[in-house]
Amino acid sequence: MIAGGGYIGLEMAESLVRLGKNVTIVELAPQILxxxxxxxxxxxxxxxxxxxxxxFTSEGIQALRGKEGKxxxxxxxxxxxxxxxxxxxxxxxxxxxxxxxxxxRIGVTGAIWVSEKMETSAEGxxxxxxxxxxxxxxxxxxxxxxxxSTANKQGRVVGVNICGGNVNFPGVMGTTVFKxxxxxxxxxxxxxxxxxxxxxxxxxxxxxxxDRAHYYPGGKESTLKVIAEKETxxxxxxxxxxxxxxxxxxxxxxxxxxxxxTCRELASVDLAYAPPFxxxxxxxIVAANVLMNKLEGRIEGIQASEVRERVKTSKESxxxxxxREEDEVKKQRIPNSIWIPLGELKKRxxxxxxxxxxxxxxxxxxxxxKACLKLQHEGFxxxxxxxxxxxxWCYDLESTPIDPSPSKGEG
Amino acid sequence: MIAGGGYIGLEMAESLVRLGKNVTIVELAPQILxxxxxxxxxxxxxxxxxxxxxxFTSEGIQALRGKEGKxxxxxxxxxxxxxxxxxxxxxxxxxxxxxxxxxxRIGVTGAIWVSEKMETSAEGxxxxxxxxxxxxxxxxxxxxxxxxSTANKQGRVVGVNICGGNVNFPGVMGTTVFKxxxxxxxxxxxxxxxxxxxxxxxxxxxxxxxDRAHYYPGGKESTLKVIAEKETxxxxxxxxxxxxxxxxxxxxxxxxxxxxxTCRELASVDLAYAPPFxxxxxxxIVAANVLMNKLEGRIEGIQASEVRERVKTSKESxxxxxxREEDEVKKQRIPNSIWIPLGELKKRxxxxxxxxxxxxxxxxxxxxxKACLKLQHEGFxxxxxxxxxxxxWCYDLESTPIDPSPSKGEG
Numbered sequence: 001m002i003a004g005g006g007y008i009g010l011e012m013a014e015s016l017v018r019l020g021k022n023v024t025i026v027e028l029a030p031q032i033l034x035x036x037x038x039x040x041x042x043x044x045x046x047x048x049x050x051x052x053x054x055x056f057t058s059e060g061i062q063a064l065r066g067k068e069g070k071x072x073x074x075x076x077x078x079x080x081x082x083x084x085x086x087x088x089x090x091x092x093x094x095x096x097x098x099x100x101x102x103x104x105r106i107g108v109t110g111a112i113w114v115s116e117k118m119e120t121s122a123e124g125x126x127x128x129x130x131x132x133x134x135x136x137x138x139x140x141x142x143x144x145x146x147x148x149s150t151a152n153k154q155g156r157v158v159g160v161n162i163c164g165g166n167v168n169f170p171g172v173m174g175t176t177v178f179k180x181x182x183x184x185x186x187x188x189x190x191x192x193x194x195x196x197x198x199x200x201x202x203x204x205x206x207x208x209x210x211d212r213a214h215y216y217p218g219g220k221e222s223t224l225k226v227i228a229e230k231e232t233x234x235x236x237x238x239x240x241x242x243x244x245x246x247x248x249x250x251x252x253x254x255x256x257x258x259x260x261x262t263c264r265e266l267a268s269v270d271l272a273y274a275p276p277f278x279x280x281x282x283x284x285i286v287a288a289n290v291l292m293n294k295l296e297g298r299i300e301g302i303q304a305s306e307v308r309e310r311v312k313t314s315k316e317s318x319x320x321x322x323x324r325e326e327d328e329v330k331k332q333r334i335p336n337s338i339w340i341p342l343g344e345l346k347k348r349x350x351x352x353x354x355x356x357x358x359x360x361x362x363x364x365x366x367x368x369x370k371a372c373l374k375l376q377h378e379g380f381x382x383x384x385x386x387x388x389x390x391x392x393w394c395y396d397l398e399s400t401p402i403d404p405s406p407s408k409g410e411g
Numbered sequence: 412m413i414a415g416g417g418y419i420g421l422e423m424a425e426s427l428v429r430l431g432k433n434v435t436i437v438e439l440a441p442q443i444l445x446x447x448x449x450x451x452x453x454x455x456x457x458x459x460x461x462x463x464x465x466x467f468t469s470e471g472i473q474a475l476r477g478k479e480g481k482x483x484x485x486x487x488x489x490x491x492x493x494x495x496x497x498x499x500x501x502x503x504x505x506x507x508x509x510x511x512x513x514x515x516r517i518g519v520t521g522a523i524w525v526s527e528k529m530e531t532s533a534e535g536x537x538x539x540x541x542x543x544x545x546x547x548x549x550x551x552x553x554x555x556x557x558x559x560s561t562a563n564k565q566g567r568v569v570g571v572n573i574c575g576g577n578v579n580f581p582g583v584m585g586t587t588v589f590k591x592x593x594x595x596x597x598x599x600x601x602x603x604x605x606x607x608x609x610x611x612x613x614x615x616x617x618x619x620x621x622d623r624a625h626y627y628p629g630g631k632e633s634t635l636k637v638i639a640e641k642e643t644x645x646x647x648x649x650x651x652x653x654x655x656x657x658x659x660x661x662x663x664x665x666x667x668x669x670x671x672x673t674c675r676e677l678a679s680v681d682l683a684y685a686p687p688f689x690x691x692x693x694x695x696i697v698a699a700n701v702l703m704n705k706l707e708g709r710i711e712g713i714q715a716s717e718v719r720e721r722v723k724t725s726k727e728s729x730x731x732x733x734x735r736e737e738d739e740v741k742k743q744r745i746p747n748s749i750w751i752p753l754g755e756l757k758k759r760x761x762x763x764x765x766x767x768x769x770x771x772x773x774x775x776x777x778x779x780x781k782a783c784l785k786l787q788h789e790g791f792x793x794x795x796x797x798x799x800x801x802x803x804w805c806y807d808l809e810s811t812p813i814d815p816s817p818s819k820g821e822g
Binding site for chain 1 (some may be wrong): 483546559562563564568576579581583585587589590595597599656658659661662665666667670671672677678679683684685687688690691692696811
């Protein structure tokens with residue numbers, strides 16, 4: 001039993017499964033990995049469940065029960081779970097008692113306040129690492145993100161400054177990466193949710209991120225999300241999850257954040273290409289192009305979570321169209337979607353209702369983008385492309401006989 | 412027999428060796444891979460020679476001989492080589508005949524001149540890809556660097572512009588990567604040689620570039636070079652060669668070039684760290700710190716090629732000091748070097764001559780940096796650290812019994 005679905009809990013889940021243990025994660029929040037958006041946390045959750053990890057979200061732990069000094073059961077808000085060991089990975093807090101007693105200023109984050117020189121409120125006393133707060137370079141706000149990489153850099157800054165030098169530690173981008181089983185999970189900058197909380201207007205692009213040219217054998221894939229600000233095109237952050245080079249994609253995006261790049265600038269960066277290392281267009285560049293398509297108003301996007309909501313609540317005014325091929329749809333499809341393969345869209349366009357809002361999806365978002373353009377050309381005005389398509393759909397699926405469209409019933 | 416030691420030739424060398432062929436590369440220039448500095452081309456050369464590839468440099472091909480329509484021998488400036496097949500990989504030139512006949516302007520590079528919109532000198536006619544020249548974003552000069560990644564981006568720009576849009580392709584950083592056997596070889600921006608040709612004053616840092624924390628099993632290493640401008644600290648380029656993540660390092664550096672970063676800025680970027688993905692300080696950041704040490708005048712560096720020259724020509728005024736441990740020195744050492752392990756340096760400092768120029772080396776440059784600081788502390792004024800130490804020494808080596816120092820003879 002692991003209490004807490006953050007990255008330490010998820011890393012430990014792998015280790016414990018490899019030791020042959022049955023692992024259950026209980027998380028109070030509605031999703032694991034709350035630093036990530038719901039869709040990407042959902043991709044990871046599905047993967048972990050396939051690996052045999054049980055996950056319960058939106059469930060607080062109410063009590064640990066046991067006998068003879070050993071835990072035997074965990075009582076959550078919804079159930080009682082048997083447990084041999086309970087690993088508490090509920091996060092950490094900065095230990096600032098000593099600093100408080102010394103009269104040092106504690107920052108808004110609860111960690112020790114420091115200047116850019118890593119100097120505390122008392123002249124000549126410095127603080128670096130997991131007890132010190134710093135600045136988030138996207139939001140400009142004070143944050144406390146304890147990481148070894150940051151501590152290393154801050155330590156050098158303190159070292160130089162106490163020896164008479166004069167250097168600054170400007171802050172962080174919130175870059176993070178971890179590995180669980182064979183999934184590499186990484187993030188930099190803001191998530192959609194975090195950007196919205198900052199009252200920004202974020203737009204996202206979700207693409208498949210291969211680590212090599214499509215014809216080069218042994219390829220691995222991560223799903224990659226890049227987020228930009230609607231008005232300016234400025235890159236705000238990115239997330240990557242999968243067996244592919246998530247760390248590389250996120251490092252490129254972290255550098256884009258440091259360079260305060262727009263998605264237009266990002267679309268023409270000169271990254272290292274040869275077939276064993278990358279597709280000819282880096283997935284980061286493809287995502288930047290998708291963002292430009294959106295920002296220039298070609299096609300509007302819609303998030304999977306919104307689609308689910310609309311399918312539930314706006315049946316009368318909303319149509320979800322699946323433009324994949326038969327073999328893909330047979331495996332699994334989103335309940336209540338209308339299936340029209342891309343190639344048949346033109347002749348079957350009459351099956352769709354122009355007065356309704358239409359969201360189109362495929363596997364990743366590429367074919368559905370083309371479908372949206374076609375529908376617009378046919379006079380449909382309220383057409384949206386589902387960001388990331390099936391890749392980002394972490395809700396219910398059907399694998400039932402195909403009923404291609406409610407109005408026809410062919411196939 | 413492969414004529415030409417560029418990356419196509421080196422990629423083919425691998426394929427042919429894997430087919431069981433004896434492969435010889437003949438290159439007119441004094442080194443293979445002329446886009447890279449001599450030291451990094453030397454690292455690769457040593458690796459290829461270990462894989463069984465014979466390499467002759469500074470040797471032009473004078474004739475191909477054969478009988479019955481088949482080649483049997485290749486005559487170079489220095490020798491005659493047997494050959495079953497001769498692969499000509501001498502580079503390509505843009506095919507611009509059609510453009511010339513059409514009256515289009517040909518650029519200084521010999522490729523088709525285009526504007527930032529990829530429009531040729533004739534309004535409404537566009538050119539993209541391997542026939543079109545572009546701008547090098549570090550030098551600002553026109554260049555012709557035909558690559559698939561660039562062609563892809565240019566193609567999109569042309570596509571948008573001919574459909575009534577208005578976008579630019581700003582140019583390239585000269586980023587390139589290729590794989591030969593298990594070595595990943597990558598570059599962005601300018602080499603030391605190219606920067607000197609531009610009358611810049613480049614300074615280099617060479618570090619070991621691991622792909623994970625040192626204690627995490629299965630690690631792979633590339634040797635990484637980062638180059639900055641002496642006066643401003645602006646990053647000018649980088650090179651990486653080895654089994655490690657050369658492509659990732661170079662992508663980070665390409666992004667630093669796009670962001671016009673200085674090495675001070677690069678030293679505090681927030682890259683993705685977890686033990687399976689990177690050391691706590693990315694090798695790129697370590698290199699940026701080494702560059703700062705140099706630019707701030709802590710310790711001057713000296714390139715391996717200069718050391719070799721000085722050892723040859725300035726015996727009376729130059730001392731090369733090896734501060735590695737006995738087991739390392741026993742394997743191989745640079746001829747005419749003085750061996751004093753770092754730990755013994757303080758007590759044996761009297762063996763060195765303060766009036767002479769002293770270059771110190773170790774395996775990678777880290778221990779020799781400490782040795783330089785110690786020597787400066789002991790009053791030595793003309794002390795230099797050999798960039799990259801043994802990693803960058805691609806010249807003669809001895810593996811003879813140890814004569815620890817000319818003056819003592821211990822060990």
